[in-house]
Amino acid sequence: MIFTPPVRRNKRSSCRIGFTLIETALATIIVGVGVLSIVSAQQAFHQKNSWSTHASTATFLGNEIREMTMLLPRHDPVTGDEMWGSEPNESFVGDFDDLDDFDGDGSGLIFSAALNNGPINAMRQIIPNMDGWAQTVTVSNIDYFDINFYEPDFPAGLDPPTTMVKVEVVVTYEAPGAAQPTEMTRVTWISAR
Numbered sequence: 001m002i003f004t005p006p007v008r009r010n011k012r013s014s015c016r017i018g019f020t021l022i023e024t025a026l027a028t029i030i031v032g033v034g035v036l037s038i039v040s041a042q043q044a045f046h047q048k049n050s051w052s053t054h055a056s057t058a059t060f061l062g063n064e065i066r067e068m069t070m071l072l073p074r075h076d077p078v079t080g081d082e083m084w085g086s087e088p089n090e091s092f093v094g095d096f097d098d099l100d101d102f103d104g105d106g107s108g109l110i111f112s113a114a115l116n117n118g119p120i121n122a123m124r125q126i127i128p129n130m131d132g133w134a135q136t137v138t139v140s141n142i143d144y145f146d147i148n149f150y151e152p153d154f155p156a157g158l159d160p161p162t163t164m165v166k167v168e169v170v171v172t173y174e175a176p177g178a179a180q181p182t183e184m185t186r187v188t189w190i191s192a193r
Contacts, residue, residue, distance in 0.1 A: 029138075058171040058184030061135055065102075065169045066187055067122040074099050074165050074191060093117070094124050099139050099165055099191055108138035132174045134181065142166045147190060163193045 019027075060179070076087055076098045079178055086101040096102060109117025112134030119135045121129050142148075142164050168188045174181035 018178045034041065044076065054078075054173055056172065057133070061127075061133060061171045062169045062187030064119075064121045065135055065137055066167075066189060068120070068124060069099055069167060069191075072099050072174050072191075076101070078177050093120060099167060102167070102187055103139035108136050111137070113133045132176070132181070134172045134174075136170045137170070138168050138170075140166045140168075142190065164190060166190050 009065070076083070078097075079087060084100050085103055085105055086096060090096055090101055093107075111120045113119070113131045114134070115128065119130050119133045121127050121152050144164060147164075147166065166188065167190075170183060170185065172181035174182050
């Protein structure tokens with residue numbers, strides 16, 4: 001049998017096991033700051049992503065109205081230019097057969113989930129699950145030489161001052177709990193039909 005003497009440990013050469021309390025506290029603070037910065041960056045990303053999703057939805061809704069009215073004449077094919085706005089027998093968007101019908105009584109038409117009439121797509125159908133969204137359509141006579149000059153809506157029986165109209169769709173979104181809707185986009189075009 002071989003005898004091995006016990007190993008003596010010098011007090012100065014003792015090994016450290018574990019971390020001190022200060023080292024642990026500093027590591028916790030450093031990791032905590034890193035996690036908080038990642039969470040903050042993620043939150044900012046989600047907010048921006050939400051805005052871009054709403055902006056693309058608004059552009060889609062504005063273009064749906066444009067596509068629906070693209071081939072419509074300026075005046076009613078039956079009554080001609082005798083009346084501005086929708087004719088008495090046209091009370092539903094499916095009955096509208098000319099551009100000036102979309103101006104309603106002269107202040108525009110609103111298609112929204114709150115009114116149970118929209119928002120609508122190019123096939124004149126209500127798009128489901130669009131709470132908070134609204135499309136406001138206005139149609140105006142404009143001058144040939146200055147498209148920023150609005151001509152008045154002509155009275156019945158008189159010749160219209162122009163055959164050009166400007167159609168404008170304002171798409172708004174009211175988030176749950178918001179005090180008022182936010183304008184998300186505005187789509188404008190000129191029709192000379």
